[in-house]
Each structure stands twice: as C-alpha cells, then as structure tokens.
Amino acid sequence: MKIQSKVVLLHRFARSYATTGGSTVQHVAKFEGVPPQSTIFSLIQPTGNIHLGNYLGAIRSWKELSESDSPGSKFIFGIADLHAITLPKDPQTLKRFRHEAIASLLASGLSPEKCTIFHQSAVPEHTELSWYFTCITSMGNLNRMTQWKSKAQQVQNSSIYDDRVMEATKAGVLCYPILQAADILIYRATHVPVGDDQSQHLELTRGIANTFNHTYKTKFFPIVKTLLTPSKKILSLRNPSKKMSKSDPDQNSCIYVTDSPEIVAKKIRKATTDSIQGPIYYAPEERPGVSNLINVISGLTGKSIDEVVADLHWVKDHKQFKDHVTELIVEEFRENREMYQRLTADISYLDEVCARGRDNAREIASANIAQVRKLIGMD
Structure with missing residues (x-):
C-alpha cells in the first residue's frame, strides 16, 4: 500500500x-x-x-x-x-x-x-x-x-x-x-x-x-x-518500557532507515504486542507494545491516534496488524534506503x-x- x-x-x-x-x-x-x-x-x-x-x-x-x-x-x-x-x-x-x-x-x-x-x-x-x-x-x-x-x-x-x-x-x-x-x-x-x-x-x-x-x-x-x-516517542520494539535506541543490545528492537524489507518484516514480526484478542485499540499502560506500533502508524501517516485506530477496524489479529505496519515502513523508507547507499559510497x-x-x-x-x-x- x-x-x-x-x-x-x-x-x-x-x-x-x-x-x-x-x-x-x-x-x-x-x-x-x-x-x-x-x-x-x-x-x-x-x-x-x-x-x-x-x-x-x-x-x-x-x-x-x-x-x-x-x-x-x-x-x-x-x-x-x-x-x-x-x-x-x-x-x-x-x-x-x-x-x-x-x-x-x-x-x-x-x-x-x-x-x-x-x-x-x-x-x-x-x-x-x-x-x-x-x-x-x-x-x-x-x-x-x-x-x-x-x-x-x-x-x-x-x-x-x-x-x-x-x-x-x-x-x-x-x-x-x-x-x-x-x-x-x-x-x-x-x-x-x-x-x-x-x-x-x-x-x-x-x-x-x-x-x-x-x-x-x-x-x-x-x-x-x-x-x-x-x-x-517511538519505543523499543522488544521492550516498550524504554525508547528506541541504537545502543540497545537487542537489535531487533530498533528499525533503521537502511533496513531491507526482509529485515523490517522480521523485526516487526518479533515486536512485543500482547495476548489480547479482538479490535486494536490505543492504551499505553494496558497495551504498550500495540500502542507503540499505533504511534508508528500515526507518525508515518500524519493521522491522529483516534484516526489510526478507526482506520484499523478491518484488522482481525496481530499478524494483520504487524503486516500493515511493515508495509507502511517499507514503503516510507524505499527511496531513502537506496539513496543512502549511493551517498555513503x-x-x-x-x-x-x-x-x-x-x-x-x-x-x-x-x-x-x-x-x-x-x-x-x-x-
């Protein structure tokens, strides 16, 4: 998308x-x-x-x-x-x-x-x-x-x-x-x-x-x-109690502009969510991992949290949710990643x-x- x-x-x-x-x-x-x-x-x-x-x-x-x-x-x-x-x-x-x-x-x-x-x-x-x-x-x-x-x-x-x-x-x-x-x-x-x-x-x-x-x-x-x-603030994918950081020893917690689509997909798949079934909703205390990914979508699309949650009405499970986040990130960074490789050379x-x-x-x-x-x- x-x-x-x-x-x-x-x-x-x-x-x-x-x-x-x-x-x-x-x-x-x-x-x-x-x-x-x-x-x-x-x-x-x-x-x-x-x-x-x-x-x-x-x-x-x-x-x-x-x-x-x-x-x-x-x-x-x-x-x-x-x-x-x-x-x-x-x-x-x-x-x-x-x-x-x-x-x-x-x-x-x-x-x-x-x-x-x-x-x-x-x-x-x-x-x-x-x-x-x-x-x-x-x-x-x-x-x-x-x-x-x-x-x-x-x-x-x-x-x-x-x-x-x-x-x-x-x-x-x-x-x-x-x-x-x-x-x-x-x-x-x-x-x-x-x-x-x-x-x-x-x-x-x-x-x-x-x-x-x-x-x-x-x-x-x-x-x-x-x-x-x-x-x-975008938090660690693996531990949403702290912010995303390059220095995190678990590199699956952090997504870089230069990550390939495959690496982005792998990191989002491993991102911490929760066991709550049903609709996706924003609740940082109750659902910190899910709320962090909602923040990512909000940042990428420029939509408010409420708008993002409303747009996610079609999501049936965590896999669909994570696939959607992956797609947005990969598309956002596609040109950035290619240009970065040219520039660093x-x-x-x-x-x-x-x-x-x-x-x-x-x-x-x-x-x-x-x-x-x-x-x-x-x-």
Whole structure:
C-alpha cells in the first residue's frame, strides 16, 4: 500500500510569531507555512544510521519545514558532533558516524539547496558563545536539568553537590545544555523543532537569552519558540518500557532507515504486542507494545491516534496488524534506503555538502559573534 497523500506534520503558524510575542511552546499539528524572516534550527547527534525514532521525531519535520514557502527564512540543520563526545568515542567510529549522519539527512529528503547542512564542530563560534553563556549560567540551573543525570547514570533526584555524584559526572555532561543554547542562539534562531525530551533544554535557552539581554541591556537574542514535533516517542520494539535506541543490545528492537524489507518484516514480526484478542485499540499502560506500533502508524501517516485506530477496524489479529505496519515502513523508507547507499559510497560529495554548509553557517555565526563581542566589551 503506497501512501498517496502528503503527510501533514507541522503547526499552523500565525504571522505574529515572526516576532518574540506569543506562546513559547507550539504543538506541531497542521502545516500552513513558516512566518517570513524566521530562522529554524536543530541538530541531531551522529550515532550512525538513522533509526525510525530519529526519523519520525525530528528529520521528517525538518524536511517539511524546509520545503515551506517563507520569504527571508533560513533553515539550519546539522550534526551535533561536539555533543557526541561528552561520552568519548573511538575516533574512527566517530568519523564514520559523522559521514553516515550527513548521508542520512540527505537520504531523508533534506536538500542542501533549501537548507544549511553542516557539522557543528566546523563552526567555532558555537564554542566561543558557549563560554560567554557559561559565565552567566548558574550551577543551580544546570543541576535541575534531567538529562545529565541519565547520561551520568544517576537517579533523577541526584544532585551535583553530592560528592559521589560530582566525582562520577564529567563537566561536559553537566554543561552541554549551555552548548545547546549557544548552538541555537549563535544563529538567533526563532523556532526549534524538538521532541518532548528536549523541552527543558529550550527553557534553559530562553532563560540564558533573557539573562544575557538583561545583563547587557540589549534585545539581541530572540526568545526562541519550541516546536513540538507531532510524533510521539517511538519505543523499543522488544521492550516498550524504554525508547528506541541504537545502543540497545537487542537489535531487533530498533528499525533503521537502511533496513531491507526482509529485515523490517522480521523485526516487526518479533515486536512485543500482547495476548489480547479482538479490535486494536490505543492504551499505553494496558497495551504498550500495540500502542507503540499505533504511534508508528500515526507518525508515518500524519493521522491522529483516534484516526489510526478507526482506520484499523478491518484488522482481525496481530499478524494483520504487524503486516500493515511493515508495509507502511517499507514503503516510507524505499527511496531513502537506496539513496543512502549511493551517498555513503560518495564521501567527496558528502564533504562538498558539509563545506558549503559550513561556509553558510559561519557567515551567519561570525556576524552574530562580532555583535556579541561588542556588547560584552570583547571587540
């Protein structure tokens, strides 16, 4: 079954949102266009092949945004390779992952003609601005962030002021939300499309922008708006109590954009469901595995959960249900998979795209950092 209609992904933007007024969090529901003169920005970590959760949670929305007709708007997307080394990686593996991540973005439909695609580390202004922000950010704000605790393998009520926790936590893991703020604000981004798990970091970004503007009596940094992507978090196929992850030791839990139709079918067949017979319905607590697959269908078709469940009225058993999910995934990734294979075999083209993106990004970042230096007396 081929998906005929264009998937509707993104929020209806009022034109007034081109300014700093309005709500700072917007749910992405219906796409009608990006306000003129916007700057849309987001990064993804280089973890190798893009999996289904990455694709539905971020990249597909990036593609739809970048294809909008919005006079004067900029679309800046890239690879967060500096964030990738908060936990050290094998150098050769990291290099390969960086190339694969760029190939995945291109294979997923991002066009270097419509948006800037680059490696974060190629633009040194990110780290310069990060230091300026570090000097105005309190330890209390960093301690309240939740993701550093999971990265440092600490429980959520852990405190950096505990000697044991402090000893076990690298400074980069604690401070990387400041670098995230610098990533966004070095381009004076107006909107950042993210999933629910990054909402807290964008609150910190808004706080840092406000602190900087207040400290230096300026309105230089805009108050960036969160665009919550429409897809719910895609969970592990084998253990739907945790999110889909490449690092999962059970590789049947994760579907990649590059998986063959046969591998996709095998993984979906092995996906955890339940023993409940009869109609398919959405109940994350009662039926986490079935509900996870409903989320996948919702993300692929752009339909609401209720619409998906209504469409599944014909499904008689789990086999039919899983076959339907398999068909949708295989069709969605057919062209992506073929293009990815061509791109990863052409490193020179990937390097060319990155060089062009670096130059475009640096042109914006260097002008903005010059203004920041002037504001703080570093010019």
